[in-house]
Amino acid sequence: MQIGEDAAVSMTRGDTEELVVEVTDAEGNPVQLVSADTATLTVRRRRRADADVILELEGQIDGSTITFSIPPEATQAVAAGRYVYDVEVVGSIGTKTVVGGGETDATFTLWQDVTQHG
Numbered sequence: 001m002q003i004g005e006d007a008a009v010s011m012t013r014g015d016t017e018e019l020v021v022e023v024t025d026a027e028g029n030p031v032q033l034v035s036a037d038t039a040t041l042t043v044r045r046r047r048r049a050d051a052d053v054i055l056e057l058e059g060q061i062d063g064s065t066i067t068f069s070i071p072p073e074a075t076q077a078v079a080a081g082r083y084v085y086d087v088e089v090v091g092s093i094g095t096k097t098v099v100g101g102g103e104t105d106a107t108f109t110l111w112q113d114v115t116q117h118g
Helices: none
Strands: 011-012 016-023 038-046 053-058 059-061 067-071 081-091 094-099 108-109
Touching: 038 067, 053 067, 067 081
Parallel strands: 011 108
Antiparallel strands: 016 067, 038 053, 038 081, 059 067, 081 094, 081 108
8 A cells, every 4th residue: 555745645455555654733743632532534436425335434543543455355346446545533632634625635545466265
């Protein structure tokens, strides 16, 4: 998996991957999350709320780090292509989108796999 400076994510569909997000404030300092907080990764075809959800996962929180484990079956049947995503945290910091959701879309690209099992 690759994560670009512009929050662009790229991975091969059907692979096992982890997306790690570090939550920081405007000055770049880590924001400590608590165990009661929840973090959700949502991937859609396009930015609109009525667009199809391609992938939605809950993340594991450890301090200021959120880890999303992406199992192969989550993307195996999804068409290769370019999608948009965001990460939203709900809890001690209120409801806050920490990746995506700004003026520029955070892209989530699925590359076509060559080898397919099963």
